[in-house]
Amino acid sequence: xxxxxxxxxxxxxxxxxxxxxxxxxxxxxxxxxxxxxxxxxxxxxxxxxxxxxxxxxxxxxxxxxxxxxxxxxxxxxxxxxxxxxxxxxxxx
Amino acid sequence: xxxxxxxxxxxxxxxxxxxxxxxxxxxxxxxxxxxxxxxxxxxxxxxxxxxxxxxxxxxxxxxxxxxxxxxxxxxxxxxxxxxxxxxxxxxxxxxxxxxxxxxxxxxxxxxxxxxxxxxxxxxxxxxxxxxxxxxxxxxxxxxxxxxxxxxxxxxxxxxxxxxxxxxxxxxxxxxxxxxxxxxxxxxxxxxxxxxxxxxxxxxxxxxxxxxxxxxxxxxxxxxxxxxxxxxxxxxxxxxxxxxxxxxxxxxxxxxxxxxxxxxxxxxxxxxxxxxxxxxxxxxxxxxxxxxxxxxxxxxxxxxxxxxxxxxxxxxxxxxxxxxxxxxxxxxxxxxxxxxxxxxxxxxxxxxxxxxxxxxxxxxxxxxxxxxxxxxxxxxxxxxxxxxxxxxxxxxxxxxxxxxxxxxxxxxxxxxxxxxxxxxxxxxxxxxxxxxxxxxxxxxxxxxxxxxxxxxxxxxxxxxxxxxxxxxxxxxxxxxxxxxxxxxxxxxxxxxxxxxxxxxxxxxxxxxxxxxxxxxxxxxxxxxxxxxxxxxxxxxxxxxxxxxxxxxxxxxxxxxxxxxxxxxxxxxxxxxxxxxxxxxxxxxxxxxxxxxxxxxxxxxxxxxxxxxxxxxxxxxxxxxxxxxxxxxxxxxxxxxxxxxxxxxxxxxxxxxxxxxxxxxxxxxxxxxxxxxxxxxxxxxxxxxxxxxxxxx
Numbered sequence: 001x002x003x004x005x006x007x008x009x010x011x012x013x014x015x016x017x018x019x020x021x022x023x024x025x026x027x028x029x030x031x032x033x034x035x036x037x038x039x040x041x042x043x044x045x046x047x048x049x050x051x052x053x054x055x056x057x058x059x060x061x062x063x064x065x066x067x068x069x070x071x072x073x074x075x076x077x078x079x080x081x082x083x084x085x086x087x088x089x090x091x092x
Numbered sequence: 093x094x095x096x097x098x099x100x101x102x103x104x105x106x107x108x109x110x111x112x113x114x115x116x117x118x119x120x121x122x123x124x125x126x127x128x129x130x131x132x133x134x135x136x137x138x139x140x141x142x143x144x145x146x147x148x149x150x151x152x153x154x155x156x157x158x159x160x161x162x163x164x165x166x167x168x169x170x171x172x173x174x175x176x177x178x179x180x181x182x183x184x185x186x187x188x189x190x191x192x193x194x195x196x197x198x199x200x201x202x203x204x205x206x207x208x209x210x211x212x213x214x215x216x217x218x219x220x221x222x223x224x225x226x227x228x229x230x231x232x233x234x235x236x237x238x239x240x241x242x243x244x245x246x247x248x249x250x251x252x253x254x255x256x257x258x259x260x261x262x263x264x265x266x267x268x269x270x271x272x273x274x275x276x277x278x279x280x281x282x283x284x285x286x287x288x289x290x291x292x293x294x295x296x297x298x299x300x301x302x303x304x305x306x307x308x309x310x311x312x313x314x315x316x317x318x319x320x321x322x323x324x325x326x327x328x329x330x331x332x333x334x335x336x337x338x339x340x341x342x343x344x345x346x347x348x349x350x351x352x353x354x355x356x357x358x359x360x361x362x363x364x365x366x367x368x369x370x371x372x373x374x375x376x377x378x379x380x381x382x383x384x385x386x387x388x389x390x391x392x393x394x395x396x397x398x399x400x401x402x403x404x405x406x407x408x409x410x411x412x413x414x415x416x417x418x419x420x421x422x423x424x425x426x427x428x429x430x431x432x433x434x435x436x437x438x439x440x441x442x443x444x445x446x447x448x449x450x451x452x453x454x455x456x457x458x459x460x461x462x463x464x465x466x467x468x469x470x471x472x473x474x475x476x477x478x479x480x481x482x483x484x485x486x487x488x489x490x491x492x493x494x495x496x497x498x499x500x501x502x503x504x505x506x507x508x509x510x511x512x513x514x515x516x517x518x519x520x521x522x523x524x525x526x527x528x529x530x531x532x533x534x535x536x537x538x539x540x541x542x543x544x545x546x547x548x549x550x551x552x553x554x555x556x557x558x559x560x561x562x563x564x565x566x567x568x569x570x571x572x573x574x575x576x577x578x579x580x581x582x583x584x585x586x587x588x589x590x591x592x593x594x595x596x597x598x599x600x601x602x603x604x605x606x607x608x609x610x611x612x613x614x615x616x617x618x619x620x621x622x623x624x625x626x627x628x629x630x631x632x633x634x635x636x637x638x639x640x641x642x643x644x645x646x647x648x649x650x651x652x653x654x655x656x657x658x659x660x661x662x663x664x665x666x667x668x669x670x671x672x673x674x675x676x677x678x679x680x681x682x683x684x685x686x687x688x689x690x691x692x693x694x695x696x697x698x699x700x701x702x703x704x705x706x707x708x709x710x711x712x713x714x715x716x717x718x719x720x721x722x723x724x725x726x727x728x729x730x731x732x733x734x735x736x737x738x739x740x741x742x743x744x745x746x747x748x749x750x751x752x753x754x755x756x757x758x759x760x761x762x763x764x765x766x767x768x769x770x771x772x773x774x775x776x777x778x779x780x781x782x783x784x785x786x787x
Binding site (some may be wrong): 019 | 546
């Protein structure tokens with residue numbers, strides 16, 4: 001009889017402990033979700049900034065590439081003109 | 093014997109309305125009866141008269157109840173007929189005619205099965221209890237009173253509850269269960285207190301006193317009897333007061349006997365005399381009779397035999413007058429004994445023989461035994477030893493018979509009690525087993541519920557842990573993906589930044605070379621004084637081309653060195669360009685206007701800012717070069733879609749369809765497209781040209 005009572009009390013105590021543990025796990029999940037959301041937000045923000053930066057840099061690279069091509073083209077033209085002037089000077 | 097008589101008086105007293113009040117009631121009821129005409133109503137009154145007669149004259153009462161039954165049968169009134177039977181049973185009970193009472197109780201019980209009246213059932217149980225009490229079947233009597241109590245409790249009838257407790261208590265006293273009896277009396281007293289029933293409370297105190305007397309706790313008995321007397325005196329009912337005086341007197345007499353204290357006997361005499369006085373003044377016959385009997389006894393104990401004889405004679409007269417057979421028998425016995433003490437042997441013999449005859453007739457063994465003993469003593473005192481021996485032997489025979497009948501009765505009672513207890517034990521055992529089974533069942537249920545709860549909680553916990561783990565994995569994966577993406581973008585950014593840096597170095601280098609080329613051309617031009625016009629023109633062209641390239645390089649570097657270009661920066665740059673254009677072109681007026689509503693801090697990306705500048709530069713350049721205008725207006729305004737940059741001239745204009753779009757216009761369109769802006773060109777011949785850029 002005493003064993004029965006002990007068993008019932010033991011079961012109820014165990015159930016109570018498990019309930020407490022469950023509550024703790026539940027709150028842990030909640031806290032983890034909040035933390036994860038915060039971390040993800042920071043990372044997303046960084047990613048956005050970097051993406052923006054990449055876009056800008058890509059445009060800049062393009063502009064610079066175009067400018068380099070233009071400059072090369074013009075340098076070539078100037079060189080050609082200079083060679084023509086040199087030729088003219090030697091002839092005259 | 094005396095105890096038995098007293099108890100019966102108490103039982104009856106609980107129900108009977110005392111004779112004096114009854115007489116008055118009977119008179120008024122008879123008047124009412126005579127005035128009524130309906131048979132049915134008359135019968136009701138007749139029944140009430142019968143009830144009143146119960147406390148005065150049992151024979152009259154029986155006659156009346158017989159008439160009630162007869163009349164009820166005629167008018168088919170079953171309830172009143174049943175009441176009549178109950179009345180008959182009660183009257184026979186009071187007359188101690190057991191068999192007749194039994195018969196009428198059986199008839200009443202059968203009728204009650206049909207009528208089913210709680211009130212009459214209560215009355216039946218109660219009166220049956222009284223009958224069983226008369227038959228000395230105290231256990232059964234107590235059971236009947238308990239049934240009455242159950243109905244009274246159900247009906248919340250406190251009066252009946254109090255009465256039932258009292259009756260059960262008296263039965264308990266007779267069963268020797270004095271403590272149980274006291275408990276019942278206390279309950280009865282509590283109810284009386286609750287109801288503020290002073291008389292009920294007094295009766296309970298009185299009964300408790302009698303129980304203490306039975307327990308031989310005479311001082312305590314005296315205390316309770318006195319309490320009862322005080323209350324009764326306050327209430328002023330002489331019959332109740334007489335009862336208390338008689339009980340107090342009897343208790344004092346018992347105390348005097350016990351302690352051999354004559355002062356207590358005197359006190360007892362005082363009580364009995366008070367009782368007598370009050371009985372006489374209030375016309376209470378039964379009280380008067382009892383007082384005489386007790387006074388005779390106490391005087392006899394005090395050895396005042398003449399007084400004892402006088403009181404005995406009066407008691408006898410009253411008993412004869414009231415045709416009370418039992419009392420007459422007892423009175424004759426007591427009187428005979430008193431005569432014996434007073435040496436009036438003939439008178440003593442006469443009374444005792446009469447009492448003996450009556451005892452034999454009524455088969456009252458107790459009185460017979462007493463009478464035989466006194467007769468034996470009397471014969472002995474008269475020196476008639478043979479007769480004395482004869483009476484004594486007879487006395488022993490009666491005594492043995494009483495003893496054997498008592499023993500039998502006791503054995504029967506014990507047997508019944510044993511059987512009852514056996515049954516009760518069996519019931520208790522069964523109940524205990526049942527309770528144990530229920531307990532086991534409850535325990536098992538509790539265990540199952542406990543296990544169920546445990547499993548549920550475990551499942552919940554498992555689910556929560558699984559969810560937590562899943563969330564962690566998901567978060568880890570997402571985190572890792574984001575970090576990888578970030579690292580990739582950062583790496584690309586670094587690569588782009590490196591390319592930009594290299595480009596800048598290269599552009600710086602080219603810028604320096606271009607500056608050197610200009611300087612070289614100017615040295616050649618002015619240092620060698622070249623006369624060849626063609627060569628001079630070529631050199632000037634080269635110098636202008638190189639300068640233009642440098643300007644273009646500078647403009648681009650200006651834009652690319654900044655991450656953001658504000659409207660103010662752009663405005664300043666455009667303004668600077670217009671100033672230069674104004675200097676280089678004759679007869680063209682330039683007007684540059686900016687909408688005040690636009691914030692100066694408005695920012696564009698470096699690429700966007702540079703492209704806007706280039707488009708405006710190209711538009712102004714085209715106006716100067718092809719339109720021959722007198723006025724070129726450059727406006728920056730805020731519009732619904734964004735910011736509007738407008739270059740308008742009043743030059744010669746052109747038909748859009750006739751114009752072959754050259755590099756300049758194509759470049760403008762391409763740049764606008766690159767920065768996601770809208771470019772619109774409006775022109776008509778001699779109507780000027782307007783170029784609008786909305787971004």
